[in-house]
Amino acid sequence: MTKVRRNHAEALTVEVLEPGPERVEAPCAHYPACGGCRFQDLAYEAQVAAKAEQVADALRRIGGVEEPPLEPIVPAEEVFHYRNKLEYSFTATPDGPALGFHKAGRWDEVLDIRKCWLTTDLGNAVRDAVREWARAERLEPYDQGDHTGYLRHLVLREGRNTGQLLVQLVTAEGERFDRDELVEVLRRFPEVRSIHWSENESQAEVTNLPTTLLWGEDAIEEELCGLRFRVRPNAFLQTNTKMAERLYELAGEYAGLTGDETVYDLYCGIGTIGLTLARDALTVWGVEVSEESVACALENADLNGITNAAFYAGEVGASIEELRDRAGGRRSRRPAARRALRQGPAPARPAGGVANRLRLLQPDHAGRQRQGARERLGLPAGTRAAGRHVPAHAARRDGRAAHEEGLTKPSLCRRAALSAPRRRPQSAQ
Secondary structure, three states: OOEEOOOOEEOOOOOOOOOOOOEOOOOOOOOOOEOOOOOOOEOHHHHHHHHHHHHHHHHHHOOOOOOOOOOOOOOOOOOOOOEOEEEEEEEEEOOEEEEEEEEOOOOOOEEEOOOOOOOOHHHHHHHHHHHHHHHHOOOOEOEOOOOEOOEEEEEEEEOOOOOOEEEEEEEOOOOOOOHHHHHHHHOOOOOEEEEEEEEOOOOOOOOOOOOEEEEEOOOEEEEEOOEEEEEOOOOOOOOEHHHHHHHHHHHHHHHOOOOOOEEEEEOOOOOHHHHHHHOOOOEEEEEEOOHHHHHHHHHHHHHOOOOOEEEEEOOHHHHHHHHHHHHOOOOOOHHHHHHHHHHOOOOOOOOOOHHHHHOOOOOOOOOHHHHHHHHHHOOOOOOOOOOOOOOHHHHHHHHHHHHHOOOOOHHHHHHHHHOOOOOOOOOOO
16 A cells, blocks of 8 residues: 555555456566556556546546536557657666666656667667767766756657657756767767757756757657648647547547638647648637747748748737737638738738747746747847746636637637646656
């Protein structure tokens, strides 16, 4: 027994006397010590059923909906090797620095991973190469307990449909490694197109930081639903590429667009859903708190020749009324909506490009991530938008507000309520 609460208790399996019909053999050698995958020994069909019951129970018990009108879960096409992004933590071992995930239930212990079943063979190979580089360079891993050491995280982002890979090394403050040596090690993989370095000066275990480009392009590209998308280190993208495409297809089916609608893509990330809907809509308006994601969304619209979409950096709850007014209100006509798109967020759009469209909706706030994004985009001081984590309850609030303002149909309101940034799993985000 590991935890006892008023309404439930938690425990770990000590011994399996007789396996149940839904128990399967976990393929990963690190299971169950690794905290990344908690249900590898449960048949996937049983996992789907358990998740469906969890949603239904939450709606009944918390939401007060006696008979939730739920549709069947759309199951994943691939159970393993599906993620396009993973974050590894450095740890110290008798053999030198290692890379892996936190042990289940432990914030202070990291398990050295040799093969992860969430990523691809390429992802595993690049992680191992960085481990060997760190050992050869005799660099000290960061210790979260006493806050000493240097190497902190390795982030890998993979374009699953393009074969491109982005690498981000996160260290403590200061440049204590040979850039050229790291670049040489990573360039042995032809799929690596972008290498970044971030300094984390705080004690917090975060990777969403400003980056310095060490080599290559500043972004990689991914292809979804026939469109190309540029992805930077801190931009949000659904981590299961195949199911992201399926999700966007379902969003289009549920929206039932005829070409006369204005679509509001709340928490739009890099614009994937909004841009896939743009071909069937009158206009698309996206709002996202991350400037870096908005920069990607604007570039992605240009990259795909989509001219009826606009994206702005700001908080959804504070932006809805102004966004509705800019789009022409709930009774907007084609000329008004198109005129609003042409006007953009500023009286004039200089020839500098997409970055100038970020100046909208929110006052200046401090923050290293926003500072770094502003510098990379060439924005003058005082033009960055506010930024903070948006918890689920705020997303539900903003979704309701959007519906009350007449911005969305109930089905599109669900998009706002369900797409709040989630707390990253310690092993896989």
